[in-house]
Structure formats: structure tokens, C-alpha cells
Amino acid sequence: MPEFRLVKSYPGKHLLIRVLVVLTLTLGTWYVGWRWLFSVNWANWWIAVPLVVAETYALVDAYLFGLTMWRVKERGEPPLPPPDATVDVFVCTYNEPVELVLATARAAKRIEFPHETWILDDGDRPDMRAAAAEHGIGYITRSDDWTDRPRHAKAGNLNNALFQTQGEYMLILDADQVPDPRILDRTLGWFEDPKVALVQTPQFFVNVTESDPLGSQAPLFYGPIQQGKDGWNAAFFCGSNAVLRREALMQLGIVGYVKATEEAVRDALATAARLMSRVVREARRTSDPSLGTLAAVETAVREARQRLSAGAPVADVTYAFQQRVDAAARSMVAKDMRAIEDDLKAIEELGVDIDAELGVVVVDEDALDRLAERDWSPLGAIESVRELVKAVDVDRDDEAQPMMPLATVSVTEDMATCMRLHTLGWKSVYHHEQLAHGLAPEDLRTMLQQRLRWAQGTIQVMLRENPLVQKGLTLGQRLMYFATMWSYLSGFAAVVFIAAPVIYLCFGILPVKAFGLEFLIHFVPFMVANQLLFFVVGYGVKTWRGQQYSMALFPLWIRACWTAAANVFLGRPLGFVVTPKTRQARQPFPWRLIIPQTVAVAVLVLATLIGVLRLWTGASQAPIGTFVNVLWVAYDLLILSVIFRAAAFRAPDDDVETDPAHDDAPTNARQEQA
Numbered sequence: 001m002p003e004f005r006l007v008k009s010y011p012g013k014h015l016l017i018r019v020l021v022v023l024t025l026t027l028g029t030w031y032v033g034w035r036w037l038f039s040v041n042w043a044n045w046w047i048a049v050p051l052v053v054a055e056t057y058a059l060v061d062a063y064l065f066g067l068t069m070w071r072v073k074e075r076g077e078p079p080l081p082p083p084d085a086t087v088d089v090f091v092c093t094y095n096e097p098v099e100l101v102l103a104t105a106r107a108a109k110r111i112e113f114p115h116e117t118w119i120l121d122d123g124d125r126p127d128m129r130a131a132a133a134e135h136g137i138g139y140i141t142r143s144d145d146w147t148d149r150p151r152h153a154k155a156g157n158l159n160n161a162l163f164q165t166q167g168e169y170m171l172i173l174d175a176d177q178v179p180d181p182r183i184l185d186r187t188l189g190w191f192e193d194p195k196v197a198l199v200q201t202p203q204f205f206v207n208v209t210e211s212d213p214l215g216s217q218a219p220l221f222y223g224p225i226q227q228g229k230d231g232w233n234a235a236f237f238c239g240s241n242a243v244l245r246r247e248a249l250m251q252l253g254i255v256g257y258v259k260a261t262e263e264a265v266r267d268a269l270a271t272a273a274r275l276m277s278r279v280v281r282e283a284r285r286t287s288d289p290s291l292g293t294l295a296a297v298e299t300a301v302r303e304a305r306q307r308l309s310a311g312a313p314v315a316d317v318t319y320a321f322q323q324r325v326d327a328a329a330r331s332m333v334a335k336d337m338r339a340i341e342d343d344l345k346a347i348e349e350l351g352v353d354i355d356a357e358l359g360v361v362v363v364d365e366d367a368l369d370r371l372a373e374r375d376w377s378p379l380g381a382i383e384s385v386r387e388l389v390k391a392v393d394v395d396r397d398d399e400a401q402p403m404m405p406l407a408t409v410s411v412t413e414d415m416a417t418c419m420r421l422h423t424l425g426w427k428s429v430y431h432h433e434q435l436a437h438g439l440a441p442e443d444l445r446t447m448l449q450q451r452l453r454w455a456q457g458t459i460q461v462m463l464r465e466n467p468l469v470q471k472g473l474t475l476g477q478r479l480m481y482f483a484t485m486w487s488y489l490s491g492f493a494a495v496v497f498i499a500a501p502v503i504y505l506c507f508g509i510l511p512v513k514a515f516g517l518e519f520l521i522h523f524v525p526f527m528v529a530n531q532l533l534f535f536v537v538g539y540g541v542k543t544w545r546g547q548q549y550s551m552a553l554f555p556l557w558i559r560a561c562w563t564a565a566a567n568v569f570l571g572r573p574l575g576f577v578v579t580p581k582t583r584q585a586r587q588p589f590p591w592r593l594i595i596p597q598t599v600a601v602a603v604l605v606l607a608t609l610i611g612v613l614r615l616w617t618g619a620s621q622a623p624i625g626t627f628v629n630v631l632w633v634a635y636d637l638l639i640l641s642v643i644f645r646a647a648a649f650r651a652p653d654d655d656v657e658t659d660p661a662h663d664d665a666p667t668n669a670r671q672e673q674a
Contacts, residue, residue: 013536014072020533021066027526032059034522039513048511051500054493061490062530064483069537071231071476072224078431079189087115087184087243088167092154094122096175098131104178105137108171113184116167122157140164146400154239155406155413162249162405170249174240177203177438187243190429197248197426198418200226201241201433205440209652212542213645214447215549216440219541226430234480235430237418240438248426252417253405255424260396262314265389269308269321272301272385279381293328297382300324318389325386332382409464411574412457416465419481423472442651444590444643448556455488455560456567456574463568490550491557498554498600498636501629505611508620516624548642555596590647597643604633604640 032055041048089108093101101119109117118138121128132139140161142151152159158172169188173179180186187199202222208214229235237244276298283291304321308314396402407416418428441447467473467481503509512519534543566572591598608630614620 013539016536017069017072017533020529020536021069024526024529024533025063025066027529028059028062031522031526032056035512039519041510041513044509044511047500047503047509050496051511054496057489057493061483061486064479064486066533067476067479068225068228068232068483069533070228072227072537073231073430074227075190075230075429075431078186079192081113081185081188082192085113085169085188085191086167087113087169087171087188088161088165089115089117089171089173089179090120090158090161091118091173091175092120092122092157092240093128093175094154094157098125098128101128101175102131102135104173104175105132106135107178107181108173109135109137110181111171111179111184112181113188115171115184116165118161118165120157120161122151122154143400149398149400150408151400152404152408153411153413155404155408155417156400158406158413159253159401159404159408162246162253163401168246169243170246171243172240173436174438177240177436179241179436180434183241183435184243186433186435187431190431191243191245193427195425195427196429197245197421198235198237198428199243199431200235200238200428201431201435202226203238203241204434204437206437207442207651208440211645212545213642213649214441214444215545215642215646216447217542218546220538220543220546223432223541224537227432229480230428230430232476232480233427233474234422234477235428236481236484237414237428239412239414241436242414245426248421248424249405249417250403251424252420253403256405256407256420257396257403258314262308265314265318266305266308268388269301269305272388273298273305275381275388276301276385290332293332294381297325297328297385300328301385321389322386325382329382329386410457410460411453412461415458415481415484416461419461419465419467419470419473422477423470425472442649444593444646444649447646448553448593451553452556452560455557456564458485458488459561459564460568460574461485463565487550488557488560491554491561494551494554495558497551497632498604501632501636502603502607504625504629505607505614505633508614508622510625516622519628545642548639551636551639552597552643594643594647597640601637601640601644604636608633 032052035052035055040052089111091101091105091108101121105117105119111117116138118140119128119132121132121139121141124141129139129141142157142160146156146160150156162170169191171179171184171187183201187201190196190199203218204222205216208216226235276294280291280294280298282288283294288294300321304317307317307320405417406413407420410416422428441450462482462485467478467485470478473481500511504511534547537543563572563574567574611620611626611630615623615626620626
């Protein structure tokens with residue numbers, strides 16, 4: 001792995017960034033305000049409104065980006081690691097080739113700081129177990145407790161390992177992320193702050209060409225964006241190349257267990273409230289003598305729910321509730337015993353005969369009718385209420401283990417886990433130093449699988465645990481998490497930005513009242529300031545590829561949104577696809593994967609030809625409007641061109657050199673399938 005050192009930015013960079021943030025947001029607000037107040041062509045509202053909404057989305061995105069950059073934090077050299085720290089290194093795998101996993105595990109074993117190395121094999125493969133034993137590496141797989149229970153993918157794999165190891169800290173590595181021997185020496189020092197729960201380092205890939213057509217390196221995210229989030233104590237866990245404090249995760253597991261139990265009690269009490277409401281209504285209608293007791297139980301249910309909502313401990317609430325219900329049941333039993341005695345006496349007074357042949361008591365039909373008319377005790381209703389709360393599954397038999405420290409609400413367990421840690425008051429650190437190198441997808445299909453999973457998981461978290469309403473997060477943390485989630489909604493805006501110039505060029509339909517000089521005066525300063533901000537923030541790194549993919553993958557982002565929503569609200573499965581870490585068989589040009597983008601490009605080109613033809617023939621009398629929209633189309637085409645480069649990309653057959661210190665790491669970064 002190439003030598004990497006922490007680099008401080010040039011003097012005055014932070015001040016310049018803040019000046020550009022203020023300038024960009026001021027000009028952006030001026031432009032979008034003008035659009036809403038003076039330039040929406042309401043006559044063509046069906047395209048005018050979506051366009052101005054899409055532009056407003058882009059402005060909100062600019063605000064969130066500017067807020068992130070406002071507190072860019074460059075930490076510099078880390079403190080020395082605590083000499084007595086105990087560490088477990090986890091290499092997570094499911095179905096990756098044994099040799100690839102073993103290369104990472106052997107490099108992990110050579111990490112200089114004292115530690116234990118473990119392969120977490122979610123595939124439970126005998127050959128992987130044998131290879132780990134041969135090299136003296138620990139091996140952990142799922143126990144039988146996980147059979148026929150939710151597995152929760154990587155989160156479940158890590159949760160299982162947490163209860164079979166003991167280190168104070170855990171370094172988590174994906175199967176292909178070969179660590180530098182210094183990785184613990186360079187990260188553990190940040191834990192001298194007892195409130196730090198996570199230290200995240202960048203993910204860097206050795207099999208990426210200089211042009212990076214698949215956009216794998218993400219230098220803007222693993223750099224300014226994570227540093228900006230770090231300034232707000234919101235740098236988050238990215239799944240690999242991170243060290244976590246066990247104490248923080250275990251606290252998270254305990255809190256999660258308590259919350260799950262509380263939710264189960266809350267649901268049980270809600271059911272009890274509905275049941276008692278129905279029983280009390282019936283008792284009032286029939287003037288049941290037990291009405292007072294039943295009403296007392298209904299009151300006990302209501303007060304228990306109120307105490308839970310007020311934050312009272314679950315154990316205290318359930319104990320007090322059970323005591324009151326038990327007292328009501330005892331009172332009811334005493335009344336029922338007296339009623340039973342009266343019933344027996346009434347039966348004795350009935351005319352009965354003994355059937356000599358059968359030897360049984362025979363009651364005549366009139367007696368049966370009189371018995372059926374009697375009102376019997378509603379004790380069963382009270383017993384049902386009591387059992388509802390008693391039956392709460394405190395052992396969580398539906399799960400393999402009661403406590404799940406890493407979040408299982410999303411297929412991206414990393415972000416959800418880190419957000420929960422932040423709600424409990426823990427801190428995170430982003431250490432901007434390449435201390436591991438891995439393998440990026442080498443074909444479009446694999447890249448799309450990976451990005452879809454990331455987007456789906458992020459939207460799942462937004463829908464299930466919206467950071468804007470999470471207790472315990474600061475305002476800055478709420479906005480930093482929301483900024484990442486918000487970015488995946490860009491697919492819908494992209495459709496509008498593609499459609500608007502097409503509609504104008506083909507049909508002359510104006511979504512904006514003016515595409516002339518007035519429009520340019522408002523729009524161009526905002527666009528220039530925005531691009532200048534990106535240039536300064538990303539100075540020295542290539543950020544253009546990321547900007548391209550934010551729009552070029554619009555079909556993927558839209559698919560992620562609706563599939564995640566269907567999963568959260570309708571229970572439809574997402575499925576979990578492990579990103580292949582090996583080169584896939586060469587395929588012909590994957591047209592099927594880029595049909596929406598191909599159609600969009602064809603429509604944009606055709607619209608340009610039609611627009612120019614309409615201007616030439618005199619059908620259009622707006623040369624400036626045509627010129628502006630042709631430039632707009634050209635920009636869209638430039639953005640979309642990246643997806644065709646990605647589809648045509650074929651990873652070179654040349655071996656990728658690795659750090660000589662990692663002489664048993666895979667020298668061919670793609671690795672053939674074992």
C-alpha cells in the first residue's frame with residue numbers, strides 16, 4: 001500500500017470555504033426565491049411546478065452541504081494508543097474465496113499492536129475453518145440458536161461474535177480490506193476520550209484505474225464530507241476499517257433490549273385497553289354488578305400506559321399494574337364464589353330426576369332455560385388482561401439472542417448503529433489516513449448492486465428512525481445524518497432536470513416565464529459560486545465523478561426509494577446481496593442495465609435536433625431560450641456519459657501491486673473465483 005501521511009490544508013482554507021458557503025447559499029436563495037415568486041409559468045404548472053420543486057430540492061441540498069463544510073475538522077496526528085488495551089480484529093465473510101479472506105486475516109494477524117484475530121464466517125464453510133486453524137487464526141460462525149430465526153446479514157454476524165469475544169475494542173474489516181500493520185497504533189489513541197465509541201478510517205481501493213469510471217474511491221466523502229460531519233460529532237460508521245468500543249456497543253444492546261421490551265409491554269397494554277373498553281361498555285349496558293371492578297381495571301390499564309409514556313421504568317409499571325389487576329381478580333373471585341354458591345343453591349331448588357339407567361342427573365328444559373338467563377362472572381376478561389402483560393416475551397424467542405448491539409433495522413447496519421450511539425451521547429472520530437486497502441467492484445452490475453444496497457439501507461433508516469426526530473441527537477447531528485439520506489432523493493429531481501429542456505425544445509412549452517437575460521442573471525452567479533465551492537472543498541482530489549453519479553444513477557435511486565418504502569410499510573423483502581469481491585465473468589456490453597439512461601440520452605439528442613430545427617424554420621422565436629436549453633442538454637449529456645463509460649469498462653488484466661510488507665496479500669487484486 002502506498003505511503004500515506006496526514007496532510008494539513010493550506011492557510012485560510014477554512015475561512016475561504018465559509019465565505020463561499022455564505023455566497024453560494026445567498027445567491028441560491030436569491031435565485032430560488034425569484035423562481036417561486038416571479039418566474040413560475042403557472043399556465044404550464046404540470047412541468048413548471050415540478051421544475052421549481054426540483055430546484056428547491058437542489059437548494060436544500062446546497063444548504064446541507066454548506067452546513068457540513070462549515071465545520072470541516074482536520075484532526076492531525078493521533079494520540080499514542082493505550083498500552084494495555086485489548087483488541088479483537090474481526091474479518092467478516094460470507095461467501096468470498098477462502099484465499100482472499102485468508103490474505104486479509106493473515107495481514108490482520110501481523111498488525112503490530114497486540115490483539116486477537118478472528119474470521120467471522122457467516123457461510124460456515126469447513127474449508128474456511130480448516131484454513132483458519134492452519135494459520136492459528138480464530139474462527140467464529142453462528143450457533144444453532146440462529147437456526148430458523150432472522151439472521152440480519154452482517155449485523156447478525158457481528159452481534160453473534162460480540163458475545164463470543166472479550167476485547168475492549170474491535171477492529172472491523174471486510175473480507176477484502178487488507179489492513180496496514182500500524183492501523184491500531186494510529187487509531188486507538190483517539191479512545192483516550194472515554195466518550196469516543198468509534199474511529200472510522202477511509203476505504204481505499206487498489207484495483208481502481210486513474211479515471212475511476214465506476215466512481216469507487218469517493219474522495220469527496222472519504223475526506224471533506226466525513227471531516228465536515230466529524231466537526232459536528234456526526235462522522236459515521238461505514239462498515240469496515242473502523243474501530244469500535246465494546247462498552248458502547250453493549251450499552252446500545254442493553255438499551256435496545258429495554259426499548260424492545262417496553263414496546264412489547266406498550267402493545268400489550270394497548271390491547272388490554274381495547275379489551276377492557278369493550279367489556280366495560282357491555283357491563284354498563286347490562287348493569288353488571290361487577291362494573292366497578294371492571295372500571296377499576298380499565299383505569300389501571302390507562303394509568304399504566306400514562307406512566308410508560310412519562311418514562312417510568314418498565315419493571316415498576318408492570319409490577320404496579322399486576323398488583324392492581326391481581327387485587328381486582330381476587331375481589332372478583334370472592335364475588336364469583338358467592339355467586340357459585342347461589343347458583344348451586346338455585347340448582348338444588350330446580351326439579352331434577354335421576355336417570356336410573358344412565359346414572360346421571362337430568363335437568364328439565366325449563367330449568368336449563370332459567371340457568372342460561374343468569375349473568376355469569378366476567379373474570380375471564382380480567383384474567384386475559386393479566387396474562388397479556390405476563391406473556392410479554394422478555395427472552396425474545398423470535399431472535400437468536402435477546403440483545404442485538406448492532407442495529408438490525410436496515411441492510412446498512414453501520415449508519416443505523418452509529419446514529420443510535422450518538423443518541424446515547426457517544427462520540428465518533430474520523431481519522432483521515434489510509435490504513436487498509438481493498439477491492440472495488442470491477443463491473444457495472446456489481447457496482448449497481450452495491451449502490452442499490454447502500455441507498456436502500458439509508459432510506460430504510462430514514463423511514464424507520466428519522467434522525468430529525470431522534471431524541472438525544474444535537475441539531476447538527478440530526479442534519480448531518482439527514483443530509484446523507486436526503487441525497488438519495490436526487491433521482492426524482494434528475495427526471496425533472498432531464499424532462500424540462502426536452503419539453504421546451506420539442507414543444508416550446510415554457511416552465512419558466514423567462515429564459516432570457518433575466519434568467520441568466522439570477523441563475524449563473526449561483527451555479528458559478530456552487531461549482532467554486534466544490535472546487536475549493538475538493539482541491540487536490542477528484543470530485544467530478546461523484547457529481548456525475550449523483551444524477552446518472554437516477555433510476556437506481558428511484559428504485560431504492562420505492563423498494564425501501566415497500567419494505568418498511570408493506571413488509572416486502574429487500575433481499576441482501578453480498579457485493580462480489582472477485583472479478584465476474586466478462587459480459588457483453590450491458591445494455592439492459594442502462595436502458596433508462598440510454599432512453600434519456602436518445603431523447604435529449606433528439607430534442608436538441610428538434611429545437612434547432614424549430615429555430616431555423618421559424619417555429620420558435622426565442623434564440624436565447626433555445627441556446628440556454630441546448631446548453632442544459634449538453635450538461636445533462638455530459639453527466640450521463642459516465643454510465644456508458646462504466647458499462648464499457650473492463651478492468652485491466654495486469655496485476656495490481658501491493659505493499660511489499662503485505663507479501664501474502666493478493667497480488668492480483670481482482671482474484672479469480674476459488
